[in-house]
Amino acid sequence: MGARIVHFDRRDFAKTWLKQWERTVAPTVRRAGLLGLLDGVAAIAFAAGLALSVDAIAQARDPTLFAVWLLVAAAALAVRGGLAMATGVIGAQAASDAKASLRITLARAVFAGPRRPAGEAATALVEGVEALDGHVARFLPTRLSASVLPLLMIAAAAVASPIAAAIMLGTLIPFILAMILTGTAAASEARAQFQALERLSALFLDRVRALPVVLAFQVEGATTVALTRSAAGLAERTIRVLRVAFLSSAALEFFAALSVALVAVYCGFNLLRLLPFPVPEQPDLARAFFVLALAPEVYAPMRRLAAAYHDRQAAEAASESLATFEAPAPAPARARLTAAPSLRFEDVEIRYPDTDAPAVRGFNLVAPAGSVTALVGASGAGKSSILNALLGLAPLTAGVVRVNDNLHTDIELDIAWAGQSPLILPASIADNIALARRDASRAEIAAAAERAGLGPALAARPGGLDFMLDERGSGLSGGERRRLSLARALLKPAPILLLDEPTANLDAEAEAAMVETIREAARGRTTLIATHAETVAALADQVVRL
Known part of the structure; x- marks a missing residue:
């Protein structure tokens, strides 16, 4: 009993989350729904025009009237x-905007909130958000018209033939009941399918990460069997969803066809005076044709809603996972740096999760504004961790870091950073350098590349700055990648400069040239440099040995 209660609460919470999220797209969806209502009014006008034109031909009236x-x-x-x-178009645009906004919110929650499996987070950000597309683009706009138009059209039909309108209303009730029953079954299958997708994504990502271990222990067969079993489970769940969708479609089409057939039989037999029972009305050709033309339109909004109902179920299934992401609290407004600041590390300790000892313990440093500080020490001494703490990439477990006597978390830091393993995108060299400042001109990018010592590398490659790189930086040596990273730091006019092993993988001549570049780049900035090289440490105002 307890497990059932928890499951119900989670589902109820997911529905509440989905309703709250729907409010963010309500204005656009409402406009699309109003257009759907106008479509119903146009359908009534179409049926009336068609019926009256047919009546004009049958009565041999003025041809002008028929044409009108x-x-x-x-x-x-x-x-x-x-x-x-x-x-x-409006529904698709609303869905696109809503998905983009939600992905940004969820991505912030992933990085700011509690840790969760990467496979689960990736599935939610990609498949989970994508499952909301049809819900916004098709289901929500259709829901408004489906709740109003059938009754509006039945009322219009009642003006011409009350009995035909009663037939439509009578067949509408089992139509709605069939939608409810099949919708409930579809919801259960959609939830099971999304959960199977999450499990497969998590399993696949876990096995890819552990691929060296899998190969080392020769368990490829067992891994393949596990993935195959999980994929087969997802395929079975997907088939069940499709089976329910086809059955629901068949049931709905049956009642829609039954209604049209009953109206057609009634109108036809009434016109021919062949009804086996008396009726209190005798519609003429125009009225009968109007009702007959309007009969399929009565069910059209409901059929569109039924066709989009699986989008609703997919969204509800995905929302059970999406609702677990806590939206990060809005960050308070923070002061911005306008000049090179002083930096102070006070008894800083950095301990990474699942480690026996801290990477840095009891670290103290005062870096005056505009100074250059070199952090020198053996590999593993914590030089990179100290820089990462200022960047927010390393966990500060004790002590504080102050910027101009303020906590570094209370001020908006503007930092130019050149790391050991720079991010390389599958784009041109110019685009990779411009990651530091997207509004930089071509001339500024070229100047930064030249100052960083990339001139010979650009001259040796076709296209120069337009030379295309892949995501691994193929085509650039280790030293050239570091120069590209330094070019980014030079391009960004930030008051704080952080350099992590800027001269690694460089020969003596290239290192000497890089030292001069660093000297120029550090001018007017507060600079921290993690390095093994004594030549780099020599240009610093102070050297801290770890």
């Missing part, structure tokens, strides 16, 4: 086409 009513029907049909296209 036919023109009304054609105009209504054209309006319906335009409204359908506009509804689709």
Whole structure:
């Protein structure tokens, strides 16, 4: 009993989250829904125009009258086409904007909130958010028109034939009941399918990460069997979702066809005076044709809603996972740096999760504004960790870091950073340098590359700055990658400069040139340099040995 209660609470919480999220797209969805209502009014006009034009032919009336009513029907049909296209465009745009905003919120929650499995987070950010697309683009706009238009059209049909309207209303009730029953079954299967997808994604990511271990222990067969079993489970769940969708579609089509058939039989037999029972009305051709033309349109909004109902179920299934991501609290406004600041590390300790000893313990440092400080020590002494603490990439477990006598978390830091393993994107060299400042001009990018010593590398490659790199930086040596990273730091006019082993992988001549570049780059900034090289330490105002 306890497990059932927890499951229910989680599902109820997910539905609450989904309703709250729907409010963010409500204005756009409402506009799309209103266009759907106008489409229903145009459908009534189309049926009326078509019925009156047919009646004009049957009664051999003035041909002009026939042309006028036919023109009304054609105009209504054209309006319906335009409204359908506009509804689709507005819904798609609303879904695109909503997904982009939600992905940003979830990404912040992933990095700012409690740690969770990478496979689960990736599935939520990609598949989970994508599952909301049809919900916003199709289901929500259709829901408004489906709740109003059938009754509006039945009311219009009642003006021409109350009995035909009663037939439509009577068949509408089992139609709605069939939607509810099949929708409940589809919801259960959609949740099971999304959970199977999450499990497969997590398993696959875990095995890819552990691939060297899998190969070393020769368990490729067992790993393949586990992945195959998980993939087969997902395939089975997907087939169940499709099976329920096809069954629900068949049930809904049956009641829609039954309604149209009953209206057609009634109108036809009534016109021919062949009904086996008396009725209190005797519609003429125009009224009968109007009701018959309107009968399929009564169920069209409900059929569109039924077609989009699986989007609703997919969204509800995904929301059970998405609702567990806690939105980060809005960051308070922080002061910005306008000049090179002083930096102070007071009894700083840095301990990474799942480690026996801290990487840095009891570290103290005062770096005056505009000074250059070199951190020198053996590998593993904690030089990079100290820089990462200022960047927010290392856990500060004790002590404080102050910037101009303020806690570094209370001020918006503007930092230019050149790390040991610079991020390389599959793009041109110019685009990779411009990551530091997206609004930089071509001339500024070229100047930064030249100052960082990339001139010979650019001259040796076709296209120079336009030479394309892959995500691994193929085509650049280790020293050239570090120069690219330094070019980024030079391009960004930040008051704080952090350099991590800037001269590694360089020969003596290249190192001497790099030292001069660093000297120029550090001018007017507060600079921290983690290095093994004594030549780099020689240009510093103070040297701290770890």
